[in-house]
């Protein structure tokens with residue numbers, strides 16, 4: 598009987614020592630991993646962001662105000678930033694920066710060195726004019742400009758808010774021409790930001806329905 602009791606006692610001592618070792622080992626692993634191990638239930642997200650010196654467009658515009666008044670013709674060096682939220686970045690589904698930058702540059706180029714006009718603005722009136730020129734009135738003032746230096750946009754005002762949405766829609770159209778990629782499956786959400794000057798601009802966000 599005594600032998601049995603001693604064996605039970607030594608087994609208990611072994612178990613206590615074993616558990617202590619495992620706990621220490623677990624603690625060491627946690628410390629090695631720099632803290633608690635991630636669990637499969639944690640929320641994870643990956644975002645690519647792209648902002649480059651050449652992702653910009655220099656354009657002129659005239660902001661119209663609700664009372665029908667407007668600013669004089671002036672320009673900005675607009676800077677573009679893209680952020681895309683992705684599903685898990687597996688090698689098989691990697692999306693290279695290049696595709697995004699090429700599509701962003703394509704839209705920047707289409708508005709660079711242009712006078713941007715809001716074609717849907719109630720105070721914008723296109724008048725008959727000579728070949729190759731736009732003859733128009735905006736808020737009562739008349740302008741004649743070479744067609745190749747003007748971009749008439751389907752918005753009611755040339756504001757950064759409107760430019761961000763229209764820029765994103767055109768960017769997305771260019772990007773998704775490559776039908777080898779299931780873009781809407783890989784990209785959960787996107788944000789496009791345009792700064793018209795340091796400290797001033799707008800951001801347009803879209804989260805794709807799954």
Ligand SMILES: Nc1nc2c(c(=O)[nH]1)N=C([C@H](O)[C@H](O)COP(=O)(O)OP(=O)(O)OP(=O)(O)O)CN2
Pocket residue numbers: 660668671755756757758793794797
């Ligand atoms: N909601 C918006 N308001 C204004 C916009 C716009 O895009 N969305 N744009 C303008 C003009 O672009 C204007 O040239 C810039 O605005 P402004 O307040 O004049 O700021 P400036 O950069 O010119 O410099 P300040 O030093 O702040 O005067 C107007 N409004």
